[in-house]
Amino acid sequence: MKTVMEPKRTNTTFAEQPLTEKTEKKPVALDVKHLNIYYGENHAVKDVNFSIDQNTVTALIGPSGCGKSTFLRSINRMNDLIPGARSTGEIQYDDVNLIGDDINVVALRKEIGMVFQKPNPFPKSIYNNIVHALKFNGIRSKKKLDGIVEESLRKAALWDEVKDRLHESALSLSGGQQQRLCIARTLAMKPNILLLDEPASALDPISNAKIEDLIMGLKKEYTIVIVTHNMHQASRISDKTAFFLNGVLVEFDKTDKIFTNPSKKDTEDYITGRFG
Numbered sequence: 001m002k003t004v005m006e007p008k009r010t011n012t013t014f015a016e017q018p019l020t021e022k023t024e025k026k027p028v029a030l031d032v033k034h035l036n037i038y039y040g041e042n043h044a045v046k047d048v049n050f051s052i053d054q055n056t057v058t059a060l061i062g063p064s065g066c067g068k069s070t071f072l073r074s075i076n077r078m079n080d081l082i083p084g085a086r087s088t089g090e091i092q093y094d095d096v097n098l099i100g101d102d103i104n105v106v107a108l109r110k111e112i113g114m115v116f117q118k119p120n121p122f123p124k125s126i127y128n129n130i131v132h133a134l135k136f137n138g139i140r141s142k143k144k145l146d147g148i149v150e151e152s153l154r155k156a157a158l159w160d161e162v163k164d165r166l167h168e169s170a171l172s173l174s175g176g177q178q179q180r181l182c183i184a185r186t187l188a189m190k191p192n193i194l195l196l197d198e199p200a201s202a203l204d205p206i207s208n209a210k211i212e213d214l215i216m217g218l219k220k221e222y223t224i225v226i227v228t229h230n231m232h233q234a235s236r237i238s239d240k241t242a243f244f245l246n247g248v249l250v251e252f253d254k255t256d257k258i259f260t261n262p263s264k265k266d267t268e269d270y271i272t273g274r275f276g
């Protein structure tokens, strides 16, 4: 696996820095230990401990404000952008603590990509949405860029719908297509882990189903962590489910177990809709 430690300076630019050698994938993708996240005085994530296996889909569920998105954003350091946010503890990834001080956040976000609730394509062509970051990272060969565009769009189950209109504006796509384009854009960076923050909640049921199928297919190649408010979606697509409440990880287990025989009463109350 690639590493996200601050790369050694060479005569290439910072953005072009290679992410160093690949070694064998470990069975655990992310190992979270005593993770605490604060916004000023607000203790939003409280002493969370669990590990996420490679090539699985993990659903994060829980009522609004329980810390799901905060936890998700901490994995690729998006919380760094929020004034007053700070974290303690560890998120181990390939023997590197992702919340440590010595992390190259640019490299980290290539390896751990994120897709948000609202599709946010650039106001550029479909093609340029995919190649934008690749060009920034020094890839110039048209043949290579064309290849990555096709590969990413195929993986995101969008190629057949857009292959004849690659140079049209991404904004001309439907919401569901835009979201698959955003997934393709993330896949073009060749990540190991995909973080999805309610990626289908703003979409119609057919687009939602396409995104769910896509996620289930992508886990062969990627480790996926998804925040969802949709219990049916969590039970359909995830292997494991983490239930958060008031910043605490109440229960983490196989999805079947969480939805059929949870160990904690709070989990049962939440999944059966008796909560709040």
Ligand SMILES: Nc1ncnc2c1ncn2[C@@H]1O[C@H](COP(=O)(O)OP(=O)(O)OP(=O)(O)O)[C@@H](O)[C@H]1O
Residues within 6 Å of the ligand: 039, 042, 044, 062, 063, 064, 065, 066, 067, 068, 069, 070, 071, 082
């Ligand atoms: N940018 C921010 N600045 C300050 N506090 C924040 C910020 N984002 C979230 N919080 C606080 O952190 C806590 C957890 O919020 P978070 O958004 O992580 O919950 P969530 O479970 O993802 O909620 P939702 O399901 O509504 O998206 C809440 O108390 C919230 O007010």
